[in-house]
Amino acid sequence: MTHEHEPNSEAEGGPENDRTVPDAADAAVHATAEESDAPPWSQDERERPTARILVVQMGHCFRTSGATGTPGEQVLVKAVAETCAEELGKPGPPGSEPWHLRVIKADEPVEQYAGDAFVAFHCDGSTNQNARGASVGYRNAAGQSLAQAWKHAYEQHGWSGGFRDDNYTENLKNYYGTRKAVEVGNQRAFIAECGFLTNRDDKALLTGPGGVNRVVRALFDALGISGSP
Numbered sequence: 158m159t160h161e162h163e164p165n166s167e168a169e170g171g172p173e174n175d176r177t178v179p180d181a182a183d184a185a186v187h188a189t190a191e192e193s194d195a196p197p198w199s200q201d202e203r204e205r206p207t208a209r210i211l212v213v214q215m216g217h218c219f220r221t222s223g224a225t226g227t228p229g230e231q232v233l234v235k236a237v238a239e240t241c242a243e244e245l246g247k248p249g250p251p252g253s254e255p256w257h258l259r260v261i262k263a264d265e266p267v268e269q270y271a272g273d274a275f276v277a278f279h280c281d282g283s284t285n286q287n288a289r290g291a292s293v294g295y296r297n298a299a300g301q302s303l304a305q306a307w308k309h310a311y312e313q314h315g316w317s318g319g320f321r322d323d324n325y326t327e328n329l330k331n332y333y334g335t336r337k338a339v340e341v342g343n344q345r346a347f348i349a350e351c352g353f354l355t356n357r358d359d360k361a362l363l364t365g366p367g368g369v370n371r372v373v374r375a376l377f378d379a380l381g382i383s384g385s386p
């Protein structure tokens with residue numbers, strides 16, 4: 158769910174800035190295997206200009222007030238981020254382009270959005286239990302292109318819940334995460350609503366075996382990151 162663009166939610170000191178889980182900052186950031194002891198966004202990372210940076214935002218994590226998401230959403234997007242970290246931690250084929258992962262929570266300084274690709278992962282929720290489908294939102298052609306590639310790969314990997322129109326709600330279109338990413342030059346930015354947790358069939362796809370992996374594989378395919386299938 159993307160409540161984040163609501164007028165008051167971006168104000169300093171508002172729900173966006175709630176940090177009621179003091180240890181979350183440490184727990185949420187994954188380094189790749191090469192740098193497992195390094196702090197996130199370390200000097201070391203900046204000295205390696207050939208590595209690309211993938212920024213993955215865990216929707217709503219780890220808010221306990223304000224826009225906390227639909228039930229189960231934080232758990233799922235956290236699992237997605239953890240799987241991204243595991244997969245990127247594995248050594249790629251020789252000569253493959255190195256990617257570094259930066260996992261960010263819902264509330265991070267804008268510079269944390271900088272990189273070569275940005276994805277905010279979310280799941281939808283509705284009082285209408287029949288509402289289903291994944292969807293994407295983006296700000297520009299670069300975001301659109303990456304989002305399309307993700308949708309295509311998501312379906313190829315077995316997402317059978319269908320898709321809603323791109324940017325189908327104002328929330329998707331105006332999502333603050335993609336705005337911040339583009340603001341700091343990370344043009345390939347999109348938000349992925351991976352499906353409806355309030356729909357029985359979508360939920361089974363998302364939370365069943367391979368559900369999280371499907372989300373991640375689709376992203377890596379879209380970015381041309383090789384890894385285990």
Ligand SMILES: [Zn+2]
Binds near residue numbers: 160216217226227
């Ligand atoms: Zn959400």
